[in-house]
Amino acid sequence: MLEHIQIQALKAFEDNYIWLIFNKNTRQATVVDPGDSRVVETALTALSLNLSSVLITHHHWDHTTGIQALTQARNIPVFGPAAEKIEGVTHPLGQGDTITLPLLDIEFSILSVPGHTLGHIAYYSISLAQPFLLCGDTLFACGCGRLFEGSPQQMHQSLQNIATLPSETLIYCTHEYTLANMDFALAVEPGNTQLQQRQTQAQAIRSKDKPTLPSTLATELATNPFLRCDQPEVISSVSHHCKQTLTDTESVFSELRAWKDSF
Numbered sequence: 737m738l739e740h741i742q743i744q745a746l747k748a749f750e751d752n753y754i755w756l757i758f759n760k761n762t763r764q765a766t767v768v769d770p771g772d773s774r775v776v777e778t779a780l781t782a783l784s785l786n787l788s789s790v791l792i793t794h795h796h797w798d799h800t801t802g803i804q805a806l807t808q809a810r811n812i813p814v815f816g817p818a819a820e821k822i823e824g825v826t827h828p829l830g831q832g833d834t835i836t837l838p839l840l841d842i843e844f845s846i847l848s849v850p851g852h853t854l855g856h857i858a859y860y861s862i863s864l865a866q867p868f869l870l871c872g873d874t875l876f877a878c879g880c881g882r883l884f885e886g887s888p889q890q891m892h893q894s895l896q897n898i899a900t901l902p903s904e905t906l907i908y909c910t911h912e913y914t915l916a917n918m919d920f921a922l923a924v925e926p927g928n929t930q931l932q933q934r935q936t937q938a939q940a941i942r943s944k945d946k947p948t949l950p951s952t953l954a955t956e957l958a959t960n961p962f963l964r965c966d967q968p969e970v971i972s973s974v975s976h977h978c979k980q981t982l983t984d985t986e987s988v989f990s991e992l993r994a995w996k997d998s999f
């Protein structure tokens with residue numbers, strides 16, 4: 737258990753978070769999906785940290801644009817998905833791989849989570865007091881990523897795989913979409929009292945301009961409709977919306993994602 741590790745959200749662009757993970761003793765750091773190098777450099781300077789690695793979840797520009805500037809003057813590994821072409825990635829990774837971050841001693845196992853993009857990966861770790869997952873644009877608080885490349889079946893399977901992790905797993909996703917996602921989630925499950933309570937909490941947090949993340953898997957399982965496609969209220973809501981009687985969870989997921997796209 738590494739109690740001297742801290743994880744902090746750096747705000748970038750409109751609603752991105754670049755997660756900064758660092759060792760308070762050694763001052764070594766890693767960043768996840770650095771779309772903007774300036775945001776990262778500012779934080780490294782302010783906190784007196786050395787960047788010793790970079791983690792990438794998928795190829796989109798808002799997650800990768802900072803790689804070049806950050807690695808220009810630093811000889812550090814850049815971990816990223818093997819199945820996507822990303823300039824600057826030195827350590828391509830896929831399902832089942834494990835890595836240990838240099839100088840941070842945090843170990844990750846890699847999950848392949850296609851859907852948002854085809855090569856999207858997530859980083860799962862049990863090195864800290866609580867297990868945590870860096871899931872990019874796959875699972876969001878009360879939502880999931882748009883299907884730019886993958887099929888609904890692929891995304892559904894990816895989310896189902898995440899759902900098997902320990903329920904106390906902390907979920908670090910890369911966008912602050914929580915309030916908008918909750919509006920949709922409540923349209924799907926108006927009777928979900930835990931979701932109503934979560935919305936009240938999230939509104940209070942956002943009114944102070946604080947991140948609503950990380951979330952936990954337990955919270956998502958209770959309030960995120962994309963993980964609840966087997967729940968009667970979700971099935972009936974989605975069936976009603978698409979005017980079909982849906983029975984299998986995969987079709988419910990597929991229609992739910994389509995509904996969200998036009999919400």
Ligand code: ZN
Pocket residue numbers: 794796852873
């Ligand atoms: Zn993306």
Ligand code: FE
Pocket residue numbers: 796798799873910911
């Ligand atoms: Fe993104």
